[in-house]
Amino acid sequence: MAAAACRSPPDVVWCATGTSWDADGCRCLPRRGGRPGPTSFPAVDSGTGLPLPGSPASEPSRPVTPSIPDFAPLRTERLVLRPLRTADAPALHRLVNDWEVAKTLARVPFPYPRDLADTWIASTWAQIAAREAWHLAIVGEENGAEVLVGCVALTRSRDGKAAELGYWVGRRFWGHGVAPEAAARLCRWALAQLDIATIRASALKDNPRSQAVLRRIGLRPAGEGVQTFLSRGGPMPVLLFEGGREEITGDAAPPSPPAGAATPPGKPVLLVAAVALVDPDNRVLLARRPEGKPLAGLWEFPGGKVQPGETPEAALIRELKEELDIDVSAACLGPFTFASHGYEKFHLLMPLYLCRRWNGTVRPVEGQALAWVRPQQLGAYAMPPADKPLVAMLRDFL
Numbered sequence: 161m162a163a164a165a166c167r168s169p170p171d172v173v174w175c176a177t178g179t180s181w182d183a184d185g186c187r188c189l190p191r192r193g194g195r196p197g198p199t200s201f202p203a204v205d206s207g208t209g210l211p212l213p214g215s216p217a218s219e220p221s222r223p224v225t226p227s228i229p230d231f232a233p234l235r236t237e238r239l240v241l242r243p244l245r246t247a248d249a250p251a252l253h254r255l256v257n258d259w260e261v262a263k264t265l266a267r268v269p270f271p272y273p274r275d276l277a278d279t280w281i282a283s284t285w286a287q288i289a290a291r292e293a294w295h296l297a298i299v300g301e302e303n304g305a306e307v308l309v310g311c312v313a314l315t316r317s318r319d320g321k322a323a324e325l326g327y328w329v330g331r332r333f334w335g336h337g338v339a340p341e342a343a344a345r346l347c348r349w350a351l352a353q354l355d356i357a358t359i360r361a362s363a364l365k366d367n368p369r370s371q372a373v374l375r376r377i378g379l380r381p382a383g384e385g386v387q388t389f390l391s392r393g394g395p396m397p398v399l400l401f402e403g404g405r406e407e408i409t410g411d412a413a414p415p416s417p418p419a420g421a422a423t424p425p426g427k428p429v430l431l432v433a434a435v436a437l438v439d440p441d442n443r444v445l446l447a448r449r450p451e452g453k454p455l456a457g458l459w460e461f462p463g464g465k466v467q468p469g470e471t472p473e474a475a476l477i478r479e480l481k482e483e484l485d486i487d488v489s490a491a492c493l494g495p496f497t498f499a500s501h502g503y504e505k506f507h508l509l510m511p512l513y514l515c516r517r518w519n520g521t522v523r524p525v526e527g528q529a530l531a532w533v534r535p536q537q538l539g540a541y542a543m544p545p546a547d548k549p550l551v552a553m554l555r556d557f558l
């Protein structure tokens with residue numbers, strides 16, 4: 161439905177807090193007093209850019225983020241996900257100010273005021289900078305030119321352990337698998353880069369297309385709820401979905417086989433050497449598995465596969481140089497314990513060494529995140545299932 165006649169759909173009967181109908185009585189606009197000044201803007205709803213209830217514009221609000229935050233674009237086969245730019249506002253407005261799109265979105269008003277696009281884009285920069293929410297433009301290519309296709313977003317929960325997924329795609333781009341491609345990419349990035357374990361999403365009960373997208377990227381039904389839809393003017397029934405790393409990235413790590421169970425025939429034993437580097441403060445080094453590797457986003461002990469003809473110690477010395485740029489001698493690698501764990505495609509056998517002495521300064525050569533962690537805090541880091549018993553032993557020993 162177009163907004164040409166300047167009419168709201170019949171079921172939109174009110175304007176959101178902090179906005180009011182315009183002179184023609186047909187559009188919700190941020191109240192005049194609420195206009196952003198040159199150096200600040202009011203706290204806004206993450207979905208719409210509308211001032212948050214109880215956040216009058218005169219109130220000192222968010223810190224200023226005058227420019228697009230640093231965020232390396234995420235790429236898929238056909239798409240680029242990047243922070244929104246001011247120049248995206250006209251296209252964004254054209255695409256989202258469409259009743260068929262807006263009616264599926266909880267926090268998007270309809271009609272969608274043109275200047276709201278500018279306010280909202282600026283608010284997304286502040287949220288990325290604060291690591292609260294990542295609203296990204298979904299960009300494709302048409303006749304050799306970049307074209308805005310829609311938006312995809314993840315918003316962190318208050319405790320930081322989960323994130324809420326949202327997306328929309330302009331009507332003329334429907335039917336090409338854009339939403340699952342973009343949503344899956346952003347979720348994989350988040351699971352690898354942020355300390356979140358769960359992705360949640362909701363879809364209107366009357367929106368089977370969106371439900372299919374969520375199922376396709378690995379989320380599973382998690383009940384029903386009611387959510388207020390700005391575009392529909394009130395509460396609407398929704399289906400809730402959620403999923404974790406295993407479902408979304410396909411890194412299903414089955415539970416360990418029961419004690420004494422034989423390794424299924426044909427399942428290879430993988431020898432991996434790992435080390436708990438312990439610093440003078442008695443902290444242990446964990447490294448985060450980067451995106452693209454199995455179990456990406458989980459924290460692990462530095463190390464890697466033992467190559468044919470290598471001893472575990474030689475493999476570890478090589479890996480520590482390659483990954484952390486430190487020199488370790490075999491004499492400083494004290495055998496500590498080992499992991500023996502059945503993954504889906506292989507059985508992991510992983511000797512874990514302890515090392516307190518090395519040459520050089522630890523640095524993340526491969527750009528991986530590193531953390532020096534006190535033994536009592538190790539449990540707060542999501543680690544591969546094989547590492548759980550090792551963590552308990554380290555806590556007792558250190």
Ligand SMILES: Nc1nc2c([nH]c(=O)n2[C@@H]2O[C@H](COP(=O)(O)OP(=O)(O)OP(=O)(O)O)[C@@H](O)[C@H]2O)c(=O)[nH]1
Binds near residue numbers: 453545
């Ligand atoms: N290094 C390391 N690997 C672990 C740990 N726990 C655990 O399950 N693994 C598993 O052991 C395997 C190590 O393989 P990897 O892919 O890291 O080995 P690599 O460094 O040689 O990588 P590459 O094959 O990409 O060169 C992975 O399946 C990983 O999930 C751990 O604490 N440290």
